[in-house]
Amino acid sequence: xxxxxxxxxxxxRSEQTTDKVMRxxxxxxxxxxxxxxxxxxxxxLSILVLCAAGCVxxxxxxxxxxxxxxxxxxxxxxxxxxxxxxxxxxSVPWWLALLGAAVAIAVGKxxxxxxxxxxxxxxxxxxxxxxxxxxVQMTSWSAxxxxxxxxxAVTSATPLGEMKTAVMLTxxxxxxxxxxxxxYFVGHxxxxxxxxxxxxxxxxxxxxxxxxxxxxxTPLSYLGTVVVVSGVFWLIDPARYPSPLFHLVTGGLIxxxxxxxxxxVTSPVTGKGMVIFGVGCxxxxxxxxxxxxxxxxxxxxxxxMNATTPLIDRYTKPKKxxxxxxxx
Amino acid sequence: xKLKSFPGGLHPPDNKAWSAHKPIxxxxxxxxxxxxxxxxxxxxxEPCVAKGDQVRKGQVIxxxxxxxxxxxxxxxxGEVIAVEPRPHPYGRDLPAVVIRPDGQDxxxxxxxxxxPEALTADEIRDRIRAAGIVGMGxxxxxxxxxxxxxxxxxxxxxxxxGVECEPxxxxxHRLMLEQTQKVLDGVAILKKVLxxxxxxxxxxxxxxxxxxxxxxxxxxxxxxxxxxxVKYPQGAEKQLILAAVGREVPSGGLPMDVGVxxxxxxxxxxxxxxxxLGRPLIERIATVTGPCVxxxxxxxxxxxxxxxxxxxxxxxxxxxxAKIIMGGPMMxxxxxxxxxxxxxxxxxxxxxxxxxxxxxxxxxxxRCGRCVQVCPARILPTTIAAYARxxxxxxxxxxxxxxxxxxxxxxxxxxxxxxxxxAIRYAKGAIMARKRKI
Numbered sequence: 232x233x234x235x236x237x238x239x240x241x242x243x244r245s246e247q248t249t250d251k252v253m254r255x256x257x258x259x260x261x262x263x264x265x266x267x268x269x270x271x272x273x274x275x276l277s278i279l280v281l282c283a284a285g286c287v288x289x290x291x292x293x294x295x296x297x298x299x300x301x302x303x304x305x306x307x308x309x310x311x312x313x314x315x316x317x318x319x320x321x322s323v324p325w326w327l328a329l330l331g332a333a334v335a336i337a338v339g340k341x342x343x344x345x346x347x348x349x350x351x352x353x354x355x356x357x358x359x360x361x362x363x364x365x366x367v368q369m370t371s372w373s374a375x376x377x378x379x380x381x382x383x384a385v386t387s388a389t390p391l392g393e394m395k396t397a398v399m400l401t402x403x404x405x406x407x408x409x410x411x412x413x414x415y416f417v418g419h420x421x422x423x424x425x426x427x428x429x430x431x432x433x434x435x436x437x438x439x440x441x442x443x444x445x446x447x448x449t450p451l452s453y454l455g456t457v458v459v460v461s462g463v464f465w466l467i468d469p470a471r472y473p474s475p476l477f478h479l480v481t482g483g484l485i486x487x488x489x490x491x492x493x494x495x496v497t498s499p500v501t502g503k504g505m506v507i508f509g510v511g512c513x514x515x516x517x518x519x520x521x522x523x524x525x526x527x528x529x530x531x532x533x534x535x536m537n538a539t540t541p542l543i544d545r546y547t548k549p550k551k552x553x554x555x556x557x558x559x
Numbered sequence: 560x561k562l563k564s565f566p567g568g569l570h571p572p573d574n575k576a577w578s579a580h581k582p583i584x585x586x587x588x589x590x591x592x593x594x595x596x597x598x599x600x601x602x603x604x605e606p607c608v609a610k611g612d613q614v615r616k617g618q619v620i621x622x623x624x625x626x627x628x629x630x631x632x633x634x635x636x637g638e639v640i641a642v643e644p645r646p647h648p649y650g651r652d653l654p655a656v657v658i659r660p661d662g663q664d665x666x667x668x669x670x671x672x673x674x675p676e677a678l679t680a681d682e683i684r685d686r687i688r689a690a691g692i693v694g695m696g697x698x699x700x701x702x703x704x705x706x707x708x709x710x711x712x713x714x715x716x717x718x719x720x721g722v723e724c725e726p727x728x729x730x731x732h733r734l735m736l737e738q739t740q741k742v743l744d745g746v747a748i749l750k751k752v753l754x755x756x757x758x759x760x761x762x763x764x765x766x767x768x769x770x771x772x773x774x775x776x777x778x779x780x781x782x783x784x785x786x787x788x789v790k791y792p793q794g795a796e797k798q799l800i801l802a803a804v805g806r807e808v809p810s811g812g813l814p815m816d817v818g819v820x821x822x823x824x825x826x827x828x829x830x831x832x833x834x835x836l837g838r839p840l841i842e843r844i845a846t847v848t849g850p851c852v853x854x855x856x857x858x859x860x861x862x863x864x865x866x867x868x869x870x871x872x873x874x875x876x877x878x879x880x881a882k883i884i885m886g887g888p889m890m891x892x893x894x895x896x897x898x899x900x901x902x903x904x905x906x907x908x909x910x911x912x913x914x915x916x917x918x919x920x921x922x923x924x925x926r927c928g929r930c931v932q933v934c935p936a937r938i939l940p941t942t943i944a945a946y947a948r949x950x951x952x953x954x955x956x957x958x959x960x961x962x963x964x965x966x967x968x969x970x971x972x973x974x975x976x977x978x979x980x981x982a983i984r985y986a987k988g989a990i991m992a993r994k995r996k997i
Contacts, residue, residue, distance in 0.1 A: 236882045236916050237895065239981050241967030242909075243571060243726070243888040244917040249925055249974045305922065347923035347975075500928030500939070549937040551959045552797065553810035 249346075252495075253306030255442050259435030260313050260490065266431040267424035270375035271321035275424050278328050279316040285332025286312030293341035307346050311335050314354035317425020317486060318530070319361075322371050331357040351537045352497050355530045362530075372421040387421040390481040394473055395526040403470050415480045422482065429485040436489040445493055448505035449512075453488040454479065456513025464521060472521060484516065487529035497537040504540075504547035511536045562764055564788035565798040567935035569968050571726050571791060571889070573765065578848045578855040579729045583737055585859040586872045588660050592634055592863035593645045594620065595655045598902040599693040600700045601627035606656055612639045615667040617839050620656045629691040629701045634841040634861035637661040646899045648885050648892060655900070658863070670837035675748045683752045683834055690833030691840045691903070695825035696720055696731075696794065697886050699904040702830065705820055706752050712815040717749045718803050721762040721769065721824040722787060722794030725887025728907045730844040731824050733857045735762070735769040738828055739776045745827030746782050748834050753820055758782045760824070761803050765789045791889060792966040796821050798935050810962055825906075840903055847873045851880040851910035860901045866908050867897035880910035889967045922975035930969035930979055936962045940969035940979045947986035952993065955986040963987060 267275045290308035294301050302308075315335050319328060338360070339353030340346070362369045374387035388396065397405040414420070416429050425432070439445040457478050464472035478484065483491075492498060492512050499508050512532045519528025597603035604621030608614055614633040621631035637660040644652035675683065688703035708714055719742070723731040735742060742760075750758050760777070762770050764786045774784045785803050787793050797808045799821060806817040814821055822830075825843060832838040841862055848855035853874030860869060866883070870876060883894040886906055901908070930940040938959040946955040960983055969979040 234881065234913075235895070236918075237893045239893070239984065240884075240886075240891055240965075241889045241971050241980070242882060242884055242891065242893065242911060242916065243971065244919070244976065245569075245571070245972050245974075247972070247974045248919065248976065249922050252925075252927070252974055345923065347925045495925050495927040498926075500926055500931050500941075502932070548939065549931065549934075551810060551938050551962050552801075552936045553807050553812065553962070555809045 249307075250305050252444055253310050255439060255444055256490070257306060257310050257313060259438045260310075260317065260425075262431040262434045263317060263425050263428060263486070264313065266428040267317070267321070269378050270427055271373075271424065272376065272378055275321050277325065278319055278321070278323060278424060279313060281325055281328040282316035282319070282332045283309045283312035285329045286315070286336050289333045289336035290341065293337055294345070297341065299345065302345060305346060308336060311340070311353045314425075314490060315357050318354060318358045318423050318483065320369060320372050320423050322373055323368055327361060327365060327368055331361050334360050347496055349496060350540070351534055352491055352494050355491060355534050358530050359534060374421050375419060375427065389421045389426075389526065390415060390477070391520060391526040398471060404473055412476050412480055420481065425486045426481075426483045429480045432485045432489060439489075445489065446502065446505070448502050449493045449498060449509040450488045452506040452509030453492055453512045453516075454484070456510045457484060457517055460514055460517040461521075464517070478517065478520065482520070482527045483529040487512070487516075487533055491529070492533050492536070497540060499540050499543045499547060501544070501547045501549060504543045507543050507547065508536050508540065511539065562786055562788040563802045564790060564793065565801045565935060567933055567937060567968070568790040568792060568798070569933045569972060570789055571971060573726045573789075574848075575727060575729050575732070575765070577727070578846050578857055579732055581729075581733070581856050583733050583844055583857045583859055584872070586861070586864060586869060588635060588662070588664070588861065589864050589868040590659070591640075591865075592637075592658045592660065592861060593655045593865065593900040594631060594634060594658065594863035595645070595647050595653055595900065595902055596621045596631055597647070597649070597653050598631060598699060598862070598904065599629050600698065601625070601629075601704075603654065604628065604631040606642050606654065608639050608642065608656060610639055610641055613637070614639055614658060615665050617670055617841060618667040623688070627701055627704055629688060629693060629703070630839075631656070632691055632839040632841050633658055633667075634863050635660045636663050636665040646896065648894060648899050648902060648905070650892075650895060655863075672836055673834065675744075675751060675834050678834070680752045680754065683748060686834050686837065687752075687830055690829070690838065692826060692829050692833055693840070693903050694823055695829060695843060695903065695906070696823035697890070697904050697906050699902075702822065702826055705822070706749070708753075708815045708820070713818060714753050714815060714820055715755055715818045716757040716759065716804055716820075717746070717753055717755050718799060718819055718821045719746050719749070719758065719760045719824055719827050720794055720796070720799055720821055721760050721766075721773070722799060723766070724763055724789075724791045724794040725889055725891075725906075726791075727848050727909050728846045728887045729848075730846045730857055730906055732766050732769050734828060734844055735766070735824055736772055739772050741828045741831050742824050743773070743776055743780060743782060744835065745829070745831035747780065748830050749820070749822060749827060750781070756781065759803050760784045761787050761793075761799050763787050763789050763793055791968065792935055792964070795935065795964055795966055797964070810959075843901075843903060843905065845869070845901060845905050846907040848907065849880070849884075849910035850912050850915055851876055851878050853877045860905070862903055863900045865898055865900055866894070869901065869908055870897060870910070876910070878912055881913040881916045882911040884909040884911065889971065890965070917976070919976035921977050924975055924977060927974060929972045929974065933968040933972050935966060935968065936964050938962055940983060941977070943986060944977065944979045944982035947982040950989070952986055952989050955983075956990050960986045960990060
């Protein structure tokens with residue numbers, strides 16, 4: 232016998248590893264990436280590549296500066312880059328994409344110690360930093376101009392932006408808005424790279440459910456809350472508040488509910504905690520969309536709920552086996 | 560119908576097909592038997608033979624010391640060639656009686672048969688203790704102690720554990736198939752000694768043939784077979800009780816706190832041998848298996864047989880093992896060599912190759928929560944492990960480290976390859992050591 236290993240039990244492990252989880256999430260985002268390139272052309276591709284490469288490079292530099300082992304193989308930096316890209320408008324300049332990548336990894340992740348220690352979703356931290364610092368570039372949207380359609384990119388408002396403007400000016404929803412839901416669903420609306428096709432995102436999410444990487448808790452409670460809360464407002468005044476279906480397919484809700492709020496590092500660990508987290512995200516999203524200063528509230532909602540994760544974890548600790556209530 | 564179960568747990572690839580269909584074979588007598596005096600939880604037995612003595616099969620060679628202790632017996636007849644420390648499955652040299660068999664395999668005189676119906680509960684307990692019977696699922700807790708609950712803890716149910724949820728192991732499976740009557744006779748004795756009417760046999764649903772055989776033989780005996788969901792650790796004592804009768808043993812308590820006594824099927828069979836035939840526990844059934852074994856088998860093994868001899872009985876090594884495990888892969892103990900002997904707690908010998916041993920380096924916790932979801936004790940493994948790494952034992956204790964049953968589900972499932980249960984074990988050791996000092 233050449234070499235014997237001695238260690239305490241268990242002696243076998245499951246096949247699932249962090250690297251595989253990260254890679255699977257990247258695969259799950261590929262349909263949405265492909266649709267964004269189809270709809271917005273080469274600028275979308277370059278944003279995706281710049282963000283992913285920028286994140287990986289920033290991660291390498293940070294680890295080097297901190298004197299920690301490199302951690303590129305875990306795929307988490309590339310994943311953050313892709314998620315960031317999917318959260319950017321297709322017309323952002325190249326330097327903004329790179330700046331976002333650097334902020335995501337350096338400020339959003341590595342200052343806390345790297346993977347597993349960041350309290351906030353790094354991609355969303357970067358998006359919000361860019362949104363606040365560069366409001367013009369971050370809110371210049373354009374309508375999709377599918378490859379081969381011969382169309383040029385035309386500046387256009389997002390459905391949520393249109394809604395907000397109309398409601399603020401007239402107190403009423405724009406006339407044509409409610410008819411577009413079907414085409415929004417497949418991506419015919421202005422928006423960030425990853426927002427535009429709910430369908431492509433759902434295909435990826437289905438893959439993650441099948442791989443048992445996603446559980447229903449966060450996405451379902453998030454979307455369910457959005458439907459219920461926005462439905463209440465819609466029933467009160469359908470002329471002023473859009474329908475729940477409109478909320479579901481526009482903006483970054485699907486991307487947020489399946490791929491951002493479910494980030495393991497920044498969300499609670501128990502099923503009960505995830506449901507509370509999802510309900511909070513849903514409530515905040517609708518409130519910001521309907522009453523906040525910004526047309527879209529998904530990023531802010533998730534980041535605010537990230538901050539409550541330690542608290543949620545504390546109060547949703549499972550009751551241990553054989554728990555006996557203290558006497559007296 | 561939904562099978563009975565418990566919350567948490569997981570199902571690793573069970574790899575039982577390698578040996579599940581193999582009838583029990585008797586392993587040949589080895590040239591030397593090394594019988595450790597510590598084969599049970601509690602005080603080790605004290606040797607009562609010396610070098611040069613002739614002993615016979617079943618003869619006491621080590622006396623029980625105190626109540627929580629059992630005697631140790633010679634597994635065959637022959638000459639005592641040494642009473643000295645020898646390599647022990649615990650990982651160090653411990654006192655053992657070494658016997659060179661004479662080949663006669665002659666029983667000691669004075670082993671009396673008895674009719675369990677005619678014996679009192681106390682007489683049955685005495686016979687069980689004299690036979691050196693311990694929990695054969697691997698815990699090796701002296702059985703007579705478990706069968707002596709204090710008067711203020713009335714017992715109404717005996718649960719017999721035929722779950723065998725550890726991957727690879729099939730010894731209990733074969734026992735239930737091939738010695739159905741003996742197991743059930745043992746259960747009947749358990750019912751009598753505890754004075755209970757209700758007896759259940761819990762079996763994982765991945766052994767339908769054993770369930771069918773046991774159900775058929777149970778007819779009219781007041782024993783009920785309970786098929787259980789295929790999930791590890793379904794056979795952990797407290798999880799089994801919850802699954803079978805819906806009672807949750809309070810934290811820090813014992814099964815008798817909820818009126819239950821649990822015994823392994825192997826123990827039940829050994830009890831029948833002890834009470835009916837007067838025979839001590841000198842052999843057991845063990846599964847010898849794994850990718851490095853030429854021909855995996857279920858063997859009837861004399862206590863004290865070197866593991867190397869068991870491997871030979873299975874056609875030798877197919878390839879060099881990278882890990883020698885006594886017991887199953889989830890809770891078994893890694894061994895230093897094949898020179899250690901099989902003991903009363905040896906339910907299996909598993910030889911894993913280089914490619915089967917997990918050698919990933921630990922990554923950071925990504926808070927995926929899988930350890931929390933699978934933990935059958937419903938505690939927070941990753942949190943306790945994090946405190947344990949920082950030697951913050953007060954915090955580890957507050958987060959219920961002592962409730963950990965060390966099943967290993969958390970370490971198995973962790974995608975970052977964190978040694979969670981190992982860290983918790985470390986914290987438990989430190990907390991217990993501190994409690995002893997106070």
